[in-house]
Amino acid sequence: DTGVSQNPRHKITKRGQNVTFRCDPISEHNRLYWYRQTLGQGPEFLTYFQNEAQLEKSRLLSDRFSAERPKGSFSTLEIQRTEQGDSAMYLCASSSPQGWRTTGNEQFFGPGTRLTVL
Amino acid sequence: AQSVTQPDIHITVSEGASLELRCNYSYGATPYLFWYVQSPGQGLQLLLKYFSGDTLVQGIKGFEAEFKRSQSSFNLRKPSVHWSDAAEYFCAVAGMEYGNKLVFGAGTILRVKS
Numbered sequence: 715d716t717g718v719s720q721n722p723r724h725k726i727t728k729r730g731q732n733v734t735f736r737c738d739p740i741s742e743h744n745r746l747y748w749y750r751q752t753l754g755q756g757p758e759f760l761t762y763f764q765n766e767a768q769l770e771k772s773r774l775l776s777d778r779f780s781a782e783r784p785k786g787s788f789s790t791l792e793i794q795r796t797e798q799g800d801s802a803m804y805l806c807a808s809s810s811p812q813g814w815r816t817t818g819n820e821q822f823f824g825p826g827t828r829l830t831v832l
Numbered sequence: 833a834q835s836v837t838q839p840d841i842h843i844t845v846s847e848g849a850s851l852e853l854r855c856n857y858s859y860g861a862t863p864y865l866f867w868y869v870q871s872p873g874q875g876l877q878l879l880l881k882y883f884s885g886d887t888l889v890q891g892i893k894g895f896e897a898e899f900k901r902s903q904s905s906f907n908l909r910k911p912s913v914h915w916s917d918a919a920e921y922f923c924a925v926a927g928m929e930y931g932n933k934l935v936f937g938a939g940t941i942l943r944v945k946s
Binding site: 718720745747749754755756757758759762764769770772805807809814815818819820821822823824825826828 | 836864866868873874875876877878881882883884922924926928931932933934935936937938939
């Protein structure tokens with residue numbers, strides 16, 4: 715079990731550019747989540763996948779954001795036409811298929827990707 | 833709607849002193865409750881969780897928390913703080929009726945003075 719990994723760890727981009735982040739969940743986990751964390755705040759939910767299906771999306775996920783999990787394994791989060799307000803830590807988490815009653819849907823977090831938009 | 837309040841933005845304790853971090857939640861049904869810790873520039877590590885059974889739960893690194901339904905609280909405690917405990921602590925709530933997401937509080941930054 716190597717844990718949840720995210721790449722890149724840091725990304726600096728200019729306003730208006732597109733960026734893509736990758737998340738590799740724990741291998742046997744079928745549930746994957748994206749969160750955004752700004753300075754001084756707790757993480758805020760963006761979206762959730764069960765296998766390859768995107769089942770929940772937050773209103774925070776504007777039309778400039780898109781997330782995919784094409785084969786039910788790794789996921790990507792793309793931000794188009796970045797804005798300075800997109801600067802944040804983007805966290806990925808995964809949880810096992812055992813579900814609520816067994817594990818309380820415990821989520822395991824990756825180290826995050828810190829995005830800075832200049 | 834579910835929400836989480838962590839009333840203390842910063843707390844400073846002396847090394848060896850006891851610690852209590854407060855967390856209050858708002859949720860209609862029985863909640864699933866979590867405490868996570870985050871070191872600077874890092875992801876979140878789960879300290880402990882409550883979702884059924886004994887309301888006093890033990891976690892890693894000597895932490896414990898008590899679920900008090902009557903007070904809608906899930907406070908985190910440690911009897912003797914170590915300098916390595918300095919970090920930011922987040923309380924989170926979840927529940928099946930509100931989807932699969934965790935809802936986090938704003939966090940409490942713990943400083944440990946020697």
